[in-house]
Each structure stands twice: as C-alpha cells, then as structure tokens.
Amino acid sequence: MKKETIIAIIFGIGLGTILAFFVINRNNETKLTKNKVIAPSGIVNKTITTPVNTQIQAFEITSPQDGVIVDKASILIAGKAEKNSLIIIQSPIKDLSLKNTQTNFSTDFPLALGENTINISVYSSDKNTVPQEKTLKIYYLDSQL
C-alpha cells in the first residue's frame, strides 16, 4: 500500500472520530433542552420557616440517683429544666415551688425516716407544652444498717 493511502486512511479515521464526538455531544444538549423543567414565571415566594424555640431543654435530674440510701435528713436535688419554667417538688413532708431563672436548678430538700417518694414536675413557660415529671425514691435510713 502506498504511503499516501495510509496517511489518507489515518486522516479519515481522525476526522470521522472528531465528527462523531461533535454529533453525540450536540444530540445530548438537545435532549437536555427538551427535558428541562421550566419554573413558573413570576416571583417565587420561598417560605422558609425558621423554627422558634425548638431547642427546649429536656428535663433531667442530675442528683440524687433514684433508689439511693442516705443517712442525712436532707438531700440536694439538682437538675436541668427549661429556663423560666415552674418547678414543683413534692413529697409527703414538703411542698416546694420554684421558678428557675436559669437552666440549672438545685435545692435542699428535707427527708423523712424511711422511704421518701419525691415527685418533681416542670411546667414550661410555653403554656401549651405538656408538663414533664419524674419521681424519685430516696431511702433515709441508719448508716449502720
């Protein structure tokens, strides 16, 4: 085969490849244009709802542990509750109402000899929120036993 023929074949294949690439690319662009979703004309009002006060502090008791045995006639009750909520602490011997100005609260609470069932309820400043409550059993018994 002549040298000129080989060059002509290579040139032809190269040109054909470029042409094919160009045609395929163009075809894809046409398809995309046909399938494109057109947004409705006019001003689109985006309503972004920013949640207000969604981060409510979960009510938790950090001290004392439920079921603990103590040998003193009082105990420190501490925990976390939503700011400005009303906290009611009730036992058979004492009723306590306090408004926590901060997230953390703590108060000294008297104990009776034996089993002390202490109910702690939190009423959120958001009046539509369901109150949260926890009940502790604290045993005030002689340390020697």
Next chain:
Amino acid sequence: MKKKLILLILLLVILTSGKVYSQTKTASTTPEVNDQDIKIFKEKIANVVKKNNKAISGFVISNDNGIIEVKSSDDLTYEVKLDTDLTKYFQISGTQKKEIKSDNIEIDDFIIVTGVITDKSVAANAIFIDEKYIVSSGRITEVNKENYSIKLTTNAKETLTLDIETSTKQYLVNIKTNAVESTGFSKIKEGDIVHYVIKKTNTTKESSFSAQKILIIPQEYFLK
C-alpha cells in the same frame, strides 16, 4: 604433754573459728497487727458493704421459713432471705424507729429491705416496716362540694377520686409570687392542676383515695 596441749588448743581454735551455718530467720506467720490496721480494715469492709448495700421496697405477699416475698411498686417480686444472726427488724413511726422481731412482719405490710441484691433475691441486712405514699399530679375534672371530693385525670390518663378530709393539708401556688400558701376547699376549681399525696395500702381501692395533702396550681397561672 606440752605438744598435745598445743595441738588441742589449735584444734579448738580451728573448730570454733569456722563459719556457723544456721537457718535464717523467716517471717513470722502471725504478723504484728496494731489497732490502727484493724480500724482501717474495718472501715474498708464497711465501705464495701455500704457500696453493695441497696434498698428495695414493697408489700409483703408471704413470710415463711426465713424467706419473705415482696411485691414492689413496679410489680416485681423479690425473695428476701433472712439471716437469724445478721438481719435486723425495725418499725418506723414518724421520726423514730423501734426494733422488732421477724414475727412482727405480716402479709400486706409495706417494708423496705436493705442488703445485697442479686437479680430478684435480697440477702437482707435490715428490714423496716414503713408506710407507702403515692405522690403524683393531674387535672381536676370535677369538684363535688357535697361530699368534699375531687375527680381528676392523671398524666397517665387515669381517673382518680380524692376525698378531701378535715385532716388533708391543702396548699395553693400563688400565681404572682410562686410561693406555696395554705388554702381551702372552696378555692378549688375544675381545670386546676392538683399535686397530691395519698397513703396506699395493699388493700386500697384503685380509684378512690383519701388525700393526705394537695397542692393546687390555679388554671389562671397558665393564662398569664
């Protein structure tokens, strides 16, 4: 003779000047223990016992052959093993406790048991007869002014009737100061929140109780 004497002296010198091998002193099997060590040891044992000492409570359902069966408020049944030498028994009344005998513990008594708990078995160190109280809250749905009772729905959606006796302590949260103040039955309204304390016995009816104490949060607090 002189020669023999010299030889004898030399022999004695040689024999006595040699190393003496003997058994070395070993540690005595009974070490010296002073009072301080005993005190520390006792404290350590007391701490271990205290650490493992837990409490359970419930109503007695049986008391036979050195074993008491107790049903707790969460419906678990514990087997309490009594030790004739170790276990002590007390009756709590007010701020005092009085030592009693194991025979004084009867079925339906509410007891607190302290000791080492393994699964649902308790090796009892001490048993206290006490009183069971329920402390909870709910919203008042009905105020009966004829028989001095209130009907309420608890947070668990249960309906209860509380009888307000003359001995019932009645308190109210001041909505301005948040202070707890004494109040009367006439100030209780439907829609108020009530926190209550009731005494529970094993034979108490499930839906009607005599209130030991009530604390009212007026509905106006939630309208502020």
